[in-house]
Amino acid sequence: MPRKKLESPAEGVSRRTFLKGAGIAAAAVGVSGVDVAGETPSSQESLIVGPGPVPFQLTINGDTRSIEVPPSTTLLDLLRDKLGMTGSKRVCDRGSCGACTVMFDGKIVDSCSILAIDAVGREITTIEGIGTPENLSALQQAFIECDALQCGFCTPAMVVSCTALLNDNAKPTRDEIRAGISGNLCRCGTYINVFEAVEKTSGQGGRDD
C-alpha cells in the first residue's frame, strides 16, 4: 500500500508551475504570500524570482519565521543548513527513503523534494516540533521503551511518520502501521520495534519487557 502523500499543494506555488519556464507566476507568489521586496507585480507572467535570495515567511512548528534563501533551496536544506534544525536527515535526496519526513498541515511529505518557497502558507511540523528531551511525546516515550531505534539516523523521521499516522488513525492495525511507515527506510532493522512503539502508544500492547 502506498504511503499517504501530499501530491501537490491545492493552491499556491507548486514545484511544477515553478519549474515551468523561466519565471514564476506573480499571482501565485501573491497567493502564497511570497513578498518579493520592492516589486509590485502587475502581470502574472512578468515576475522572475531568484536565482538570488528571496524573502518569504514560513510557519514552522507554530512559529512564523522570516526566511531569505534562493528559490532553489529545498525545504530540507533550509531546515538543516539555515535554521539549524538537523533532526530531519538528508539520505537519498530524492524522496525514496523518508529520512527527511516533515508534516505539511498534518500530512507527511519528503522535505528533500519540496522547495522551501513552496511551503509558504503551510503549517510545517518537524521532529523539533513534536517533542523535546524535556517534553517527550507519548510516541517518543514509546519509541524509547520499545528500543525502536539503533543508529538513530532514520528515527526522527520515523517518529514524524508515526505521529502523522496516529493523528489520522488512533488505533492502527499492524498492517496499517506497516503501510504508514512504508516510505521510511531503516537500515538497522528497527521496523518491528517501531510497530511495537506505535501499538504501545495506541494502547494496543507493544513489547512486554
Next chain:
Amino acid sequence: MTEEMKIKVGFGDTFRELTVRIPDGDIPPYQPGDPLDLVGTSEIRLDAVAKVTGTAEFTYDRQPKGLIYGKILRSPHANANIRSIDVSQARALEGVRAVLTTPDVFEDSTARYAGAEIAAVAADSEAIADEAVRMIEVDYEVLPFCVTIDDSMAEGAPKVGRGNQENVDRVSPRARRRRRGGEINADAEASMVARMKEREKTVDKLFAKSKGVVEGEFRTQVQTHAPLETHGVVCDWDGKNLLCYGSSQATFGFKRELGSSRGPVGAKDVRVICEYVGGGFGSKFSAGREGVLGAMLAREAGKPVRLMLDRKEEQTSAGNRPDSLQKLKMGVAADGTILAYRVRSWGTPGTGTGGAGAHNDGIYNLGEIDKVEYGVRTNCGGARAHRAPGWPQGVFALEQMMDMGAQSVGLDPIEFRKRNDDHPIRTAQYDIAREKIGWDRPRVRGGAATVCRGVGVASNLWFSAGGRGTQVMVRVHKDGQVEVRNGAQDIGTGTRTVMGMVAAEELGLPLARVRTFIGDTRDPQGPGSGGSTTIGSITPAARLAGYVAKQRLLEVVAARKNWPIDQLGLRRGHVTRSGDPVLSFDAACQLMEEDVIEVLESRKANYAGFSDTNAGVQCAEVEVDTETGEVRVIKVVAVADAGKLINPMLAESQVRGGVSQGVGYALLERRIMDSQEGRMVNPNLEMYKLLGAVDCPEIEVVLFDVYNGKSNTSVMGLGEPPIVATAAAVANAVSDAIGVRITEIPITPRKVLEALGRKGSDTGKKGE
C-alpha cells in the same frame, strides 16, 4: 602473575566447573546466581532521548562556524588513466576556496572504476562546489574494462590489475608471496600445488565411498552497506592540529590514518569525535579518500569543511560485500556423516582480491575438505568489511548443500545437521528453532498449489569474545557524580549503554546515575566496531574500572568511619555493611579527601572459557506465490547466543536487525553493473532495494544466556552472527515451498518462475 581459580560455565541449568587463570588484577566473571541489579535487565538506551528527538548530533549535523562544503569529482569511466587535469576554471570560480587532485594527493593517476576520486573542491555553498566540480577538465586515456565476475573470468578479458596481476588470483590456500606486487615465490607455489593435488585425491576417494554425493553451483550478489548516514567528515584545523568529526566505526582508526606521518594528511595531533554514527555495518573503519580529501581541503581553505558523500557516491564508492560463485560437492555416508567436501569459489571485491573469500566450509564437521578459492578483479568500487564478511554468502551455499546432503541419505534436514555438529551451544538450539517455527506442521508445499509454504533452517557461528587493547576510565567525584569514559564509538549497537551498565552495577548505582562518554579520541583507547568484539572488549574494562573505583571509595569509607572494609559493599545507591545500607553513595563520596577518584583500567586477556565461539540457529517460513513468483518471508525464528546477556532488549534488537538485513539480502538487494558503460545502474535507494516495513517478517528471537567465562563479563558480541544464517534459511524454505532449488540470490520473482519452469523438465543436480 595470574590467579588460578574455579569458575562455573555453561547455560540453562547445566553448568560445569572450569579451572581458569584469571589475569593479574582482573576480577572473576559473573557467576550463575550472582545478585545483579542492572546486568541482565532491559535498560533503555542512554542515547534514546537524543535519537527520538532529533537532537543527537551526527557528523552530517555538525556545523562549525564558517563551515564550507566539499565535493568530489569522480571518474565517469570504468577504467582510465588520467593524462591531465585542468582545475584553473574551477579555481577561478567565485566562492571556491580549495581545489585538490588525486594525482597530487594520492600519487595515483588511474581511475579504475566509475566513481573513482579524481579531484575535490571546497566552496562557500554546495551549489558552488557542484558547479566547480563540473568545471574541472580531465583528459582521460580510456581503457577497456570488466565489471562483472563473468566478464573478468572470460578468456581474453581486459586486464583489470596492474603489472603482472591476473584477473583471477588464487587467495586460498595461498603460497607465500615474495612481496606486495603479487609475485609468487615459485618454490612455495610448487609445493602448495602438490599439496592441493594430494588433497584432491583424498577427497575423491572419500566421494567414491559415500552413499550420497551432491553437487551444486551457487551465486550471490554484490550487496552495498547502504548506511543511512553516508561516509564523510567535517574537518577543522587549529594550526597543525586537526579536529575531525567523522562518521566512523573506528574513531582511533581514523585518528591513526589522518595522523600518520606517511599519509597525505599527516596532522600533528588529531582529535576524532563521533558521538553518533548513522550506521556503518563494516564500511566505516577507514576515513577513506573522502576523509583524507576533507581534511586536506579544510587545511588548504583555512576553514572548516564538510565533505559528506551523496547517496550515489555512497552506493558506488563506499564499500560492499563481494559477490560469489561457489561450486560445491559433498559426500555423505549412509548414517548421515559427512565424509568429504569440496569447494571451488570465486568472488569479486573490486580492483583488488582482498576479502573475496566465502566462508562456505565452516560451522559443521564437513569431513575432509578440499577448498580452493579465488579473488576476481573487476573495475568496480572496492569491497569493505560487511557485517560478517564472507559469511552470509558462504553459508547461503553451504546450507543448501546441507539440505541436499540430508536428502541424499533420506534424513530430515535438522537431524542431518545435528549429526554433523558438535557445538556445545548450537546442539541445544536446533530443537527450539524447530518447535518455534512449527517445522513439523503440515503445509501446502512442493509447488502443489498457487500459494505454497515452506520452512528452512540454517546455522551461524561467530568469534566475538573481544580482546585486549581497550581501556575504560571511571571517575567518582566528591559531589557524587560518576563518569564512565571510552573513546570508541557506538554504532547503534548500544555500546554506550552496556558500558555504563556494567560500571554502574559495580558501583551499586542506577544507570541514570552514571554519565557515559563515548566517541572522542581524547578519552581512553577503544576498539573499532569490528568482528562484533566491541562489547566484549569494552565491558570487561568498564566493569574492572567500576570495581576498582568501588574499592577505592570503600577504602575511604572504611578509614573515615572505622568500619572493617571486608564488610563493606555498594548496592542500590548505598554503602552496605554486612549487606545492610548504612550510608548513601553521595554521603560516601563526601568523605573523599580528593575531589575525584580516577581509575583507568585495561581489558585483560581472555581466559579459557566455555566456548570460543558463539552459536545460533535460524528457521524461516516463507510463502511463495507460484503464479507471480513472489516470495514473502512470514516468520524467522532466530536462536542466538551472546554469552552473558548484559541487556536482553538491546541484544534482541541486534538480532532483529541482522535478520532484517538478511531477508533483504535474500530477496531484494543487488548492485547492478552496466556491462556497456561500466557504471552502477542503481546507486540510489529506490532501485537498490532495502527491506521495508511492509516486507519485514515477524522475527522471534530466542536468546541464550551463556556464562561463557572468557572474560570478567562473559559477554560475546552479537552484531554480526544473526545476519549469517538468514538468507540461507530463506532459500532453503523457498525450495521446500516450491520443490525446486533456487541457487542464486536475490530470489526475485523471475528466478522463482524460471525455477518452476525448469521443474519437471529438468530434475536438477544429482541428489535434488
